[in-house]
Amino acid sequence: MRRLAPDMDPEVVAQIDARLARASDEHAVAIPWAIESGSRAWGFPSPDSDYDCRFFFVRHRDAYLDPWPPRDVIETPLDAVLDVNGWDLVKAVRLAENGNATVAEWLRSPLVYDGDPAFRDALLEACEALVDVHRVGRHYLHVGEGQWQRSGADRGRDVVLKRVFYALRPAAALHWMRAHGSATPPMNLMELFDEAPPPPALREAVERMVTAKAVTRELGTGRVDDVVVRWIEEQLADARDRYDGDLSPVGARRRRAAAAFRELVDAWAPA
Incomplete structure (x- = not known):
């Protein structure tokens, strides 16, 4: 499948396609899922936002039996426009389990360069089966708190809007998790709001921020509405209490992760 936004530069997309093909050939891997991450997929791009392509790859089965396995990432040269890199399936499963x-x-990105829905569904099903909601909640809480402290938006002055959005999205993911009781929220901010609606005043304020960011440079500044400040702080405070309990035992979850990994390798390793 391929699902891209009409405002994405076709020349840049072609360069990304070429990098993905070259990575597959040079490293002898299958790339069953390649998507856009970053602000474009999150739903709050700026005119000068770069392109952040991320992908999962699967090696030949024998590579996973090598006592000196190759690196579990593939990186391509970083420049002002392109940031293209991917994770080995084994890295993806380990991270999801943790x-x-x-x-x-990445599996729920709205922007897909190339992907097989069957791979997406299989890996997403594995994620849903093996992840610990408390661990994912703590992940979003840690990211949200760090970005919120960096933003300075709670101090009533103009701030870099990008940093506020980087705190807002984890807060929205925590809100979504509380509403759904699940640990696999969407990537896109407005999808999070669609599936777990916040107060109307909050959404209206955020939509104004998205509109402002769409016409300013990536590090543009602006004032953050009080309703946004309060809502982010409420979500983070709730998550501190909600995810303060014990984590589930590792053993059973890792056995499920290992079984899911073997099934995915059987299905997607290159011949």
Whole structure:
């Protein structure tokens, strides 16, 4: 499948396609899922936002039996426009089992360069089966608190809007998790709001911020509405209490993760 936004630069997209093809050939891997991450997929791009392509890759089965396995990431040269890199399936499963929400987010990106829905569904099903909600909640809480402290938006002055959005999205993910009782929220901010509606005044204020960011440079500044400040702080405070309990035992979850990994390798390793 391929699902891209009409405002994405076709020349840049072609360069990304070429990098993905070259990575597959040079490293002898299958790339069953390649998506856009970053502000474009999160729903609050700026005119000068770069392109953040992320992908999962699967090696030949024998590579996973090598006592000196190759690196579990593939990185391409970083420049002002392109940031293209990917994770080995084994890295993705390990991170998902440990509560890293990024794996499920990539699987739910609204912008797909190339992907097989069957792979997406299988890995997402594995994520939903093996992740610990408390671990994912703590992941979003940690990210949200760090970005919120950096933003300075609670001090009533103009701030870099990008940093506020980087705190707002984890807060919205925590709100979504509370509403759904699940650990695999969407990546896109407005999808989070659609599936777990916040107060109307909050959404209206955020939509004004998105509109402002869409016509300013990536590090543009602005004043944050009080309703946004209060809502972010409420979500973070709730998560501190909600995810303060014990984590589930590791053993059973890792056995499920290992079984899911083997099934995915059987299905998607290159011949």
